[in-house]
Amino acid sequence: MGPVAHGGHCVARHEGRVVFVRHTLPGERVLVRVTEDRHPGYCRADAVEIRTPAPGRVPRPCPYSGPGLCGGCDWQHVAPDEQRRLKAAVVREQLSRLAGLHDVAVTVEELPGGPLRWRSRARFAVDRSGAPGLRRHRSHDVVVLDDCPITAEPAASAVLRHRWPGAGAVDVAIDSTGAVTTTRLDRRGHPQATRVLPPGSEVPAEPTARAERRAGGRDWQVEGTGFWQVHPAAADALVAAVESFAAVRTGDTVLDLYAGAGLFGGALAPAVGRGGRVVCVEADAAACAAADANLAALPQAEVWQGEVDAQGLAELIAELGDGPDVVVLDPPRAGAGPAVSKQIAATGARAVVYVACDPAALARDVAAFGGNGYRLAALRSFDAFPMTAHVECVALLEPIPPT
Numbered sequence: 001m002g003p004v005a006h007g008g009h010c011v012a013r014h015e016g017r018v019v020f021v022r023h024t025l026p027g028e029r030v031l032v033r034v035t036e037d038r039h040p041g042y043c044r045a046d047a048v049e050i051r052t053p054a055p056g057r058v059p060r061p062c063p064y065s066g067p068g069l070c071g072g073c074d075w076q077h078v079a080p081d082e083q084r085r086l087k088a089a090v091v092r093e094q095l096s097r098l099a100g101l102h103d104v105a106v107t108v109e110e111l112p113g114g115p116l117r118w119r120s121r122a123r124f125a126v127d128r129s130g131a132p133g134l135r136r137h138r139s140h141d142v143v144v145l146d147d148c149p150i151t152a153e154p155a156a157s158a159v160l161r162h163r164w165p166g167a168g169a170v171d172v173a174i175d176s177t178g179a180v181t182t183t184r185l186d187r188r189g190h191p192q193a194t195r196v197l198p199p200g201s202e203v204p205a206e207p208t209a210r211a212e213r214r215a216g217g218r219d220w221q222v223e224g225t226g227f228w229q230v231h232p233a234a235a236d237a238l239v240a241a242v243e244s245f246a247a248v249r250t251g252d253t254v255l256d257l258y259a260g261a262g263l264f265g266g267a268l269a270p271a272v273g274r275g276g277r278v279v280c281v282e283a284d285a286a287a288c289a290a291a292d293a294n295l296a297a298l299p300q301a302e303v304w305q306g307e308v309d310a311q312g313l314a315e316l317i318a319e320l321g322d323g324p325d326v327v328v329l330d331p332p333r334a335g336a337g338p339a340v341s342k343q344i345a346a347t348g349a350r351a352v353v354y355v356a357c358d359p360a361a362l363a364r365d366v367a368a369f370g371g372n373g374y375r376l377a378a379l380r381s382f383d384a385f386p387m388t389a390h391v392e393c394v395a396l397l398e399p400i401p402p403t
């Protein structure tokens with residue numbers, strides 16, 4: 001078996017074609033079963049018999065994981081420290097292939113809490129009979145589950161020990177007090193009903209209650225199942241990385257783009273002081289309401305509801321007058337894209353701190369920044385999604401000094 005590739009598989013070659021193989025490790029000899037053969041240049045396969053195991057292989061802790069079973073995890077068969085080495089290799093490879101940076105040192109840092117029961121927020125699918133589960137890899141089929149060992153308890157039980165007739169999916173989140181919020185979605189993905197179970201209780205409370213999360217030494221309010229870092233230790237780790245890369249000074253103007261409930265803007269606001277300014281930009285109305293509440297005691301911080309796109313950003317920057325000193329961005333999986341990256345680079349900000357949940361999108365945007373006068377100055381990566389192929393990165397981009 002050849003090297004690991006982005007997406008939770010390894011690369012093999014057969015009769016001149018690339019084969020992306022799941023459930024294996026680099027260096028293994030395995031028998032594969034082809035699972036998808038639609039493209040002339042490559043096919044997909046599962047390793048179904050391990051002839052020569054790699055040293056990093058371990059028994060899977062989850063009984064639902066394996067070829068043809070639940071598609072939720074990619075690396076259940078891999079020891080956690082080896083998972084982190086695989087993820088580091090993927091980040092390195094993406095930066096090399098997509099950003100032309102061939103010598104970036106990457107270490108994926110472990111977060112506290114172990115590889116299981118870390119998922120504090122999840123979406124489970126529901127089959128036609130109302131049974132909850134997760135989808136098979138690259139399929140719409142629902143694998144019915146009675147537990148998901150990476151999901152925190154009692155959040156997993158709150159969904160998987162019940163039936164949800166007529167629902168298409170169920171979102172669940174557990175906050176830092178232990179309160180569990182479930183939101184039932186219809187088959188089009190629209191929310192239908194929310195239920196909140198207070199800590200240790202089976203009796204639902206008022207569903208308007210906001211979830212509470214703790215990070216950076218303070219409490220934050222979040223909409224029940226709204227966006228918050230999934231791993232309970234991730235928000236702290238990311239805030240610390242963002243603070244150190246941003247190196248904010250008193251009086252600075254900071255933009256926090258794709259701000260969610262205001263986590264990074266709120267963490268940086270005390271350092272800019274009353275003479276500085278932090279503008280958090282977020283599209284989602286409920287997240288903006290949570291951010292407003294979270295930043296209420298920080299008059300130097302404000303929340304702007306709007307889309308981060310090239311036009312919106314141009315208008316925002318024009319309104320700011322002087323350009324921002326520091327820009328933090330934490331876009332969704334697809335990344336910021338070349339137009340937004342170019343617009344941010346045009347501000348001439350002293351530091352751009354890019355938080356990314358997909359190393360491919362990060363690498364493409366780093367390339368866009370590179371074409372607009374910024375270089376990758378530092379990078380940290382975190383294993384915020386153990387057992388899966390996902391990895392969270394924080395990159396510092398700085399203006400390229402004149403030669």
Ligand SMILES: C[S@@+](CC[C@H](N)C(=O)[O-])C[C@H]1O[C@@H](n2cnc3c(N)ncnc32)[C@H](O)[C@@H]1O
Pocket residue numbers: 227228229258259260261262263264281282283284287306307308309330331332
């Ligand atoms: C990865 S989350 C980051 C949230 C926040 N930084 C945190 O760590 O809690 C991305 C956020 O971007 C918002 N978003 C997605 N697309 C957007 C866009 N085009 N403009 C503004 N916000 C957007 C989403 O609603 C979500 O809150």
